[in-house]
Amino acid sequence: MAKIKPQALLQQSKKKKGPRNISVSTVVLYGVLVVLLVFFVLASYRHVTERSRVQTKDGLPIRKNLGAYGGSKKSDFPRYAIFNTSKGMISVELYKDGVPDVVNEFIDACQMGQLKGMQFHRVIKNFVIQGGDFDNEITEEWTSKGKHYDQLDTSVKHEAFMICTSKGKRDKEGFELFITTAPIPDLNKKLHVFGRVIKGEDVVQEIEEVDTDEHFRPKSWIGITDVTLERKI
Structure with missing residues (x-):
């Protein structure tokens, strides 16, 4: 081998x-x-x-327009807004079922920062607090007619501490905000009521008492420093 x-x-x-x-x-x-x-x-x-x-602090989705909420569950919508003002906190319940389009617009405005730093530029005692559009003379138009409310409508839309916005054409770059401080029978003609103050009525009353000039404009800055949206409080 x-x-x-x-x-x-x-x-x-x-x-x-x-x-x-x-x-x-x-x-x-x-x-x-x-x-x-x-x-x-x-x-x-x-x-x-x-x-x-696209998430806010409490997990609410942010959209460029609130039509995007259409496919979301009802529980996903924020039901409350917390205004941090120069005088204190104001908690607001939103009427989503009553005026969904207006509430959607308001939520959109909050999430885009349009209410952050909003000044209350007109404060009319026993009537309304106005923030947003400086050029809108809606409240002065009302007050020029006088406020003789002998027969008040008992509708919730005519109560004090309602959160509203103008029914007129609104600028998409801003949001006009009203807080009533007394019953207003003409409310349905002028404003969309989309919420109410549920906590912080004393803060609203404190704002109502600030010094103003002859045009109902506060002599010192007063307004909303920030807004937080919540599902529950």
């Missing part, structure tokens, strides 16, 4: 352990799998980033 030299044995061993040839189809398959994996990771990252970006 012929002996095999050590060098021949080493060469045979290397041949046995050498890598097998990989087919082109296998390379293509693995390449496709890697691409799909990278795409899935990127898509997941974008979804998480977008979701976190």
